[in-house]
Amino acid sequence: MKLEDLRKIRERGEKDISLRRGDARVNVVIGMGTSGIAAGARNVMSAFLDEIGKRELGDTIVTQTGGRGLASSEPVVEVHVKNEPVVVYGEMTDDKARRVVAEHIVNGSPVSEYVIEVRE
Amino acid sequence: MPHRLDVLVCSGAACVSNHSAAVRDALQTAIEAHGLSTEVRLVETGCMGPCELGPVLLVYPEGSLYIRVSPEDANEIVEEHFLKGRPVQRLLWEDPEARRIAEEKKQVPFFERQEKVVLSNCGTIDPENLQEYIATGGYEALGQALTERTSEELIQIILDSKLRGRGGAGFPTGLKWQLAAKAKGDTRYIVCNGDEGDPGAFMDRALLEGDPHAVLEGMTIAAYAIKASRGFIYVRAEYPLAIKRLEIAIEQARASGLLGNNILETEFSFDVEIRIGAGAFVCGEETALIASIEGERGMPRPRPPYPSDVGVFGQPTLINNAETWGNIRHIVLRGATWFRSIGTESSPGTKVFALSGKVNNTGIVEVPMGTTLRELIFEIGGGIPDGKKLKAVQTGGPSGGCIPAQYMDTPIDYESLKELGAFMGSGGVIVLDEDDCMVGIAKYFLEFSCDESCGKCIPCRVGTRQMLSILERITEGGGSMDDLDQLQTLASTIQTTSLCGLGQAAPSPVLSTIEHYRNEYEAHVNEATCPAKRCKALIRYEIEPEACKACDLCRKACPVEAIEGTPGEPPYQIHQSVCIQCGRCFDVCPFGAVRIESGTKKQDEVEG
Numbered sequence: 001m002k003l004e005d006l007r008k009i010r011e012r013g014e015k016d017i018s019l020r021r022g023d024a025r026v027n028v029v030i031g032m033g034t035s036g037i038a039a040g041a042r043n044v045m046s047a048f049l050d051e052i053g054k055r056e057l058g059d060t061i062v063t064q065t066g067g068r069g070l071a072s073s074e075p076v077v078e079v080h081v082k083n084e085p086v087v088v089y090g091e092m093t094d095d096k097a098r099r100v101v102a103e104h105i106v107n108g109s110p111v112s113e114y115v116i117e118v119r120e
Numbered sequence: 121m122p123h124r125l126d127v128l129v130c131s132g133a134a135c136v137s138n139h140s141a142a143v144r145d146a147l148q149t150a151i152e153a154h155g156l157s158t159e160v161r162l163v164e165t166g167c168m169g170p171c172e173l174g175p176v177l178l179v180y181p182e183g184s185l186y187i188r189v190s191p192e193d194a195n196e197i198v199e200e201h202f203l204k205g206r207p208v209q210r211l212l213w214e215d216p217e218a219r220r221i222a223e224e225k226k227q228v229p230f231f232e233r234q235e236k237v238v239l240s241n242c243g244t245i246d247p248e249n250l251q252e253y254i255a256t257g258g259y260e261a262l263g264q265a266l267t268e269r270t271s272e273e274l275i276q277i278i279l280d281s282k283l284r285g286r287g288g289a290g291f292p293t294g295l296k297w298q299l300a301a302k303a304k305g306d307t308r309y310i311v312c313n314g315d316e317g318d319p320g321a322f323m324d325r326a327l328l329e330g331d332p333h334a335v336l337e338g339m340t341i342a343a344y345a346i347k348a349s350r351g352f353i354y355v356r357a358e359y360p361l362a363i364k365r366l367e368i369a370i371e372q373a374r375a376s377g378l379l380g381n382n383i384l385e386t387e388f389s390f391d392v393e394i395r396i397g398a399g400a401f402v403c404g405e406e407t408a409l410i411a412s413i414e415g416e417r418g419m420p421r422p423r424p425p426y427p428s429d430v431g432v433f434g435q436p437t438l439i440n441n442a443e444t445w446g447n448i449r450h451i452v453l454r455g456a457t458w459f460r461s462i463g464t465e466s467s468p469g470t471k472v473f474a475l476s477g478k479v480n481n482t483g484i485v486e487v488p489m490g491t492t493l494r495e496l497i498f499e500i501g502g503g504i505p506d507g508k509k510l511k512a513v514q515t516g517g518p519s520g521g522c523i524p525a526q527y528m529d530t531p532i533d534y535e536s537l538k539e540l541g542a543f544m545g546s547g548g549v550i551v552l553d554e555d556d557c558m559v560g561i562a563k564y565f566l567e568f569s570c571d572e573s574c575g576k577c578i579p580c581r582v583g584t585r586q587m588l589s590i591l592e593r594i595t596e597g598g599g600s601m602d603d604l605d606q607l608q609t610l611a612s613t614i615q616t617t618s619l620c621g622l623g624q625a626a627p628s629p630v631l632s633t634i635e636h637y638r639n640e641y642e643a644h645v646n647e648a649t650c651p652a653k654r655c656k657a658l659i660r661y662e663i664e665p666e667a668c669k670a671c672d673l674c675r676k677a678c679p680v681e682a683i684e685g686t687p688g689e690p691p692y693q694i695h696q697s698v699c700i701q702c703g704r705c706f707d708v709c710p711f712g713a714v715r716i717e718s719g720t721k722k723q724d725e726v727e728g
Contacts (some may be wrong), residue, residue: 001376001377001378001384001385002384002385003263003264003266003267003384006254006259006263006384007253007260007263009251009255010254010255010257010258010260012255013252013254013257015122016251016252016255017126017245017255017256019123019124019125019126019180019181019673020126020128020180020244022183022226023182024181027181030204030205032204032205033204037204040658042698045124045159045350046159048429049124049159052122053122054500061124062124062182063124063181063182063205064204064205065205065365066204066206067352071160077538116647
């Protein structure tokens with residue numbers, strides 16, 4: 001192993017332990033209350049995790065919250081990007097989740113047709 | 121798919137003793153049962169510090185700190201928190217005064233006020249996973265040293281950093297490196313002193329268990345700087361977990377070309393082996409440690425020649441304490457100026473302390489040098505349990521002294537502690553409260569030094585024994601004022617004529633307590649009373665007849681059947697001639713009816 005090899009391992013490793021640094025740029029919050037789970041929030045979360053993994057987004061974390069009283073719009077997902085308003089998406093599915101990752105998290109433009117609320 | 125939760129399970133020795141492995145297994149089972157194996161990752165880490173609260177779990181990204189977790193809690197944590205995202209409030213740390221639950225680790229004052237440099241990886245990475253160490257910048261300092269720095273430059277960086285030996289004496293580390301580099305010899309050795317033996321000290325254990333690669337990296341950088349080809353890590357057999365994790369780290373480093381021949385594919389080669397000590401305190405002394413590494417009996421020899429000239433197998437040897445080694449990679453990466461910006465002018469950097477005794481948050485902490493004892497004990501340590509008053513702080517173990525409560529605003533650095541008759545030592549901090557007898561404390565430490573004396577030189581072997589018998593006499597109420605003078609005379613002889621640090625420092629606990637607590641010694645001697653009511657020969661236990669409810673608990677607890685009474689027919693009575701002053705009745709009485717009275721048993725029998 002040379003110094004360059006060491007640095008490559010480091011780069012990979014940094015992504016691997018990024019959760020512990022607490023400095024994520026994007027936090028995807030999935031509503032996992034009873035109604036959220038019933039409406040398929042688990043699948044939506046898996047889709048987010050899968051897509052984030054494929055794209056190696058070391059700066060994005062996925063967390064959960066309880067129901068927020070938007071049962072009719074479940075599964076509900078909030079995307080918190082640092083220094084930007086919180087965007088709330090409703091009636092999420094596997095495909096919609098992948099689009100949010102690509103367009104909102106990677107390219108920075110929220111997918112307006114799924115948005116149900118924007119909070120400062 | 122990446123994990124969305126990292127669940128860090130503290131696997132330092134204290135949490136392991138509290139069955140953290142069972143908690144880990146229960147979590148693993150519950151995670152699998154809920155189908156979360158791909159989303160949740162369990163990571164076993166080194167010591168997180170708050171040993172009192174163990175077993176401890178830290179869940180990221182939230183940073184939730186779970187305390188005193190039992191295997192039975194695993195299912196609830198997995199279902200509520202990992203699956204549904206609702207942290208289990210009853211297991212989170214709660215501020216005892218504000219009655220506020222801390223949702224995140226950084227809201228806990230114990231962590232908030234620390235500055236972790238040496239222990240930055242302890243409790244945050246898996247010490248058995250080389251990749252995690254590398255991910256935190258591990259081995260980058262070594263890589264830069266080997267490819268961009270000369271030996272002279274490296275030694276200069278350490279000299280400029282003003283790093284001082286963390287083993288206790290505070291000798292400038294850079295100077296040690298320079299001396300060893302200049303010394304003439306066929307070969308040179310690097311040694312890590314991990315023979316931590318003072319009562320109440322477990323800093324090196326935390327580092328060796330929690331981040332073994334950091335110690336290896338520091339040693340390897342030094343080996344390159346002084347052109348050494350072999351190293352030894354001397355660690356005691358009582359630290360099996362540290363030994364196991366060091367062995368794993370050494371194997372991993374060898375397999376990845378970070379140790380052994382042609383490190384990082386350069387010309388430089390260096391290898392390390394572990395030497396297991398049998399737990400003799402004297403082997404913390406460097407010449408005794410070297411003798412032990414060579415397979416000889418661990419006894420010191422006169423210095424000079426110093427190990428930097430004549431060390432392991434007669435060759436120049438650079439020997440530093442484990443915590444000192446842990447600082448090296450940070451100094452090489454971030455520079456001497458950065459290091460000097462932490463701590464004080466004469467004592468830069470941080471220091472790791474092991475807090476124990478009468479303090480709420482016992483455990484491992486790291487703070488900048490110059491932090492006051494008050495901050496350490498009250499802000500980080502959370503103060504004294506049960507509303508008791510702080511009496512003194514013992515630092516430096518059997519080589520140190522007691523610092524009375526009025527000096528709590530003293531900044532912690534090598535010089536300030538010395539001025540107070542104490543000693544930095546390796547970092548053991550034992551907190552004493554109003555119930556502690558200072559004569560008893562002095563006796564305890566002297567007893568330790570006396571037992572651990574290797575016997576080679578007379579002042580230490582015979583002198584400490586003589587001092588101990590005087591102290592025994594005093595704590596039994598048979599002392600005289602001449603004894604106090606005699607203690608001081610013996611102490612000064614032992615200090616000036618002992619061969620090594622063990623003997624030279626052994627009288628310190630006695631001298632510092634005589635200096636600050638002479639009145640307690642005088643009470644033992646002149647009035648045959650122990651003001652703290654601790655010395656067994658000078659107290660007796662009695663049951664207050666009006667307060668006794670004849671509940672029978674004390675009689676059941678007494679191991680020598682000294683208590684007589686019938687349930688429901690108060691009062692009970694203690695037979696002084698049988699009582700061994702163990703205090704069990706005092707501890708179990710729910711009505712506070714058992715009192716500790718001053719006075720010897722003898723007097724009592726005469727009076728009775």
